[in-house]
Amino acid sequence: MEKEEVRIGVYVCKCGSNIAGLLDVEALAEYASTLPNVVFAPWNLYTCSDVGLDEIKKGIKEQNLNRVVVASCSPRTHEPLFRSVCGEAGLNPYLFEMVNIRDQCSWVHVGHEEDAMVKARDLIRMGVAKAALLKPQEIIVSEVEVKALVIGSGIAGLTAATTLANRGFPVILLEKEKELGGMLRSLYKLAPMDADASEVINEKIKEAEDNPNIEIYTGATIDKVEGFIGKFNVTFSANGTSKDVRLGVVIIATGAGNLVPEGLYQYDGEKVITQWELEGKLKSGKIDANNVVIIQCVGARSPERQYCSRICCAIGIKNAILIKEMNPEARVHILYRDLMMYGVENEDQLRKAKELGVRFVKYDPERPPVVEENKVTVFHHLMGKELEIPQEMVVLSTPLVGTEDGVKVGNLFRAGLDQNNFFLEAHVKLKPLDCATDGIFICGSAHYPKNVRESILQALGAASRASIPLSQGEVKIEPIVTTLVNKDACRGCGLCVALCPYNALEIKETDEGRKVNIITVACKGCGVCAATCFRHALGINSFTDEQIQAQIHGFLAA
């Protein structure tokens, strides 16, 4: 490629009085014009207005600018606009650099005009130094296989699968058990509507089974996963046969497990049982105990399991109400630490339980209740004395826990899990349904203990997120990704592959030996690989070592 003269245009924006209120914008434009490679440096009242944008286009055409720097506001809001204007004027959009002298200067240094001017000059000088080294980039486009994989057929998985299928996308639904339905199959009634769990889940199962877009495999295990968003290759076996499928997106709905409280509160599965086991008894209508004690937070919020399982309070109270309704003579005590009864319906449930005569006793985790042959002894927090409660049945509310199958699926898809083996979202607030790896979404209790309503909501959300790439048929990716800047230097050692959090690097045999291959679609441009490669073979587009160093040297050159 012929080496052309670098001609930088710097547009300094007043942003009305947002910038010009503190900074002398005209002096900054004057200063910018003295910097290396800068051939044109006007100021604008609003660079983002039609007038301002026209000036950028005019500058590119009339001044033959081949780099544009705008010193104004936040790239978060305005970089796409300025880039596209450069593109319209025939300049590659990635030959644009933005300098933030509003949010990071005029707004935060009010009252320090002199220092703010020094900082604004520093920032502009750094932007210009980097702009001189910018290289054109092209948006990366990758095709998406229009097919989804849903793992797990509990209420969350079934909802996600039928939602996607109803939108017309083919779905493969995998279930490790012989039957669909997950946890709801063994539950009795669902609070607060008193809905029959079996009816709810059977309706969902029928809907999925009747949907021609859903291919269902039970008794399935996943053996191998390769690829990335739009092009996953998954190998699974179901009922003795192995199958290879190509998929665009994956929804993980592997659910959670029930903690078996071995060794806690004399648990024996007969007289001292879990809520899970109580559901079974309620289902068969066999409750013959008149004195029932329910203990909350069993094995939860403890040193070994520090989290709150969120839904057990509602379950405990729901089942207390059911027992009372079956047998109004029954004496039901709930021993709790704190009550997690959020939301209008749950509040009503709590009130209803109290009206029905369910007794609530707060216990101190330092002095937990003691279960004995026919009684439970508990230290009453408020009365300050020991209570002896007669019991014929003790029910332990245990938390939902992450499962081994979840860990297996997580490892296969490189989807992150937390210390309790629940799946991690990419961002708590901004991307609550996505895994950190693109094209993989999570819903249901695999993510965190959830009730049925929350699982359904999250499944609808995950299906909606997953349908974006499916309906677009392609994914467009910012080219700010890792690039092999020096192929000869790469020795294929694989250090970068081990460190990549996104599985975006692999070692491939080539004619020139082992070399790293970058899966640009999977890369997020974090730069860990480039900062680690001791052969200095890797760089990040628009953030190469040279560009970063030019910025630093530009800063220090004052």
Next chain:
Amino acid sequence: MCTGRMDPAIIADAFIHGLDGLLVLGCLFGECHYVSGNFNARHKINMTGEMLAYAGMNPGRLSFRNLSSAESELFVKHVTDFSTEIRELGPLGGEADKVPLPKLKENLEIAKTALAGPKLRWVVGKKSVFVDTGNKYHEVFTEHEINRTLSGIVIDEMATHSIMAALQNKSASVKELAKELEIPPPETLKYVLALKRRGFLEMESVKDHTPLYKYVEQEG
């Protein structure tokens, strides 16, 4: 872009070009926007700090701190505190630093070469793996063990690269090198022989029964 993009060699380069202090602010641990990049950054920056301190720079000039993007007051506090700390230290190479200018910048150049090289980058890159899941033989190391290894490598690398730098444009005996670089003669001999074995040095001539060594230009 992540704090994990912080290249140790670029950090050293910035100090060489006149930086007096560098504050790196990253996400909270466990809440990294790039999954695990801030752990990687911490390992790298800790190691870089140790290297630069060994080269004679005040370790307070490089700091890695964490906060979430919602903690604006904490951000201001970190930046204000750090600016005050650096003002107290004064410009690079002053009284606060163990080694004065221009020697400090020469040392930093040597540190930069070592930080760009394979040894430190491998160990620091693999640190998380060694501590979390262990090496190829399933040996899991404590962070303390890895740090001790890294400290040893910092000293070795600084000596090795000092010797190579000293022999770029001249030849010298082990005794002369030991005196010039203030490394004990037996240590110097060990480093020189190791470098010779690896093909970085060769014996140029023998003067008064003493061999003189010089640097061998490397390819690729």
